[in-house]
Amino acid sequence: MRTRDLFLVTLTLFAVMARVEAAIAQSYPSRPITMIVPNPAGGPMDTIARVIAERVRGSLGQPIIIENAPGAAGSIGTGRLARAAADGYTLSLGGWSQYVANGAIYTLSYDLVRDFEPVMLVASQPLLLVTSKSVPAKNLAEVIAWLKINPDKAWQGIGGHFEHVAGVLFQKETGTRFGFVPYRGTSLAMQDLAGRQIELMIASAPAALAALQAGSIKAHAVTAKARIASMSDVPTADEAGLPGFHFSTWHALWAPKGTPTAVVAKLNAVVVDALDDPAVRRRLADLGQEIFPRGQQTPDALGAFQRAEIKKWWPVIRESGIKPE
Secondary structure (H helix, E strand, O other): OHHHHHHHHHHHHHHHHHHHHHHHHHHOOOOOEEEEEOOOOOOHHHHHHHHHHHHHHHHHOOOEEEEEOOOHHHHHHHHHHHHOOOOOOEEEEEEHHHHHHHHHHOOOOOOOOOOEEEEEEEEEEEEEEEEEOOOOOOOHHHHHHHHHHOOOOOEEEEOOHHHHHHHHHHHHHHOOOOEEEEOOOHHHHHHHHHOOOOOEEEEEHHHHHHHHHHOOEEEEEEOOOOOOHHHOOOOEOOOOOOOOOOOEEEEEEEEEOOOOHHHHHHHHHHHHHHHOOHHHHHHHHHOOOEEOOHHHOOHHHHHHHHHHHHHHHHHHHHHHOOOOO
16 A cells, blocks of 8 residues: 555656646746857857847747856856756857866866756857968868978967867878967957968858958868858868868757756747748858757757767867866
8 A cells, every 4th residue: 555655646746746847838938038148249159049039039928138158168157057047037058168178178166967957959060271361272282281391380269169179180180280379259369360460260150251251361171071051162171181070069058957847848849940940040051050950959869969079079178188268
């Protein structure tokens, strides 16, 4: 009887919890939602967050307020999410730097896996290898050849950890040597590249777009298996003679640990719907973003993806000797 009674009590508790979750989901949201972007305003992550916020506002019936919280490679903004109430009213758009790399570089006050509730993968973006017009090279093979005959004379600008890691991998793959110059943001590094103060960058397509359109820098390769639709004239690294040099960053939506499952499900559903909107897809494609397939747009898929990325990249980051900026 005791076992049977315990079983019945357990079933009752589950039923009550299910009704509570359903009630929470039905009334959520009843006030504005804050979305933390752990990067400066105007960057690719900020733009993606605003595109999503604008589209889901109608579905949720409440505005989403974008709150930029840069600093320490995004760990400040991510830390704020970890400390926020788990009620669905504070979210964050973050990616590879904040939810993978920072764990191998910084001593964090939160755990990247245990202290957050994954909502969904949003989009990924390959990087572009670009050079100053002072570099006498017309293609990637010529860039590599020039670097080899000028060891330790060129400088790569880095505005984030993923650019630094990509540069270290590029050196290993090509047998080249050059220095790294850290900047407080990719846009500042891109200004110096256009101004011929540094020689190369491996940066996101959106960060390089304006300088490319102005003709002040040169693009030599995309670090992905396919070309970027909005920059179809730039070959992949495979096509340019550096097979297998693939590196993409990504963006995902997160909530504080303990956020009700029904709330996470509702957020997931409205963002999935937003990413199905042709206008949103075009806007993200123009930014060089590749939306994840529908099968990867679940909370579980994001959790598994993050764990796999940590397993893959932490040894590389630690071996590279990257230090806190």
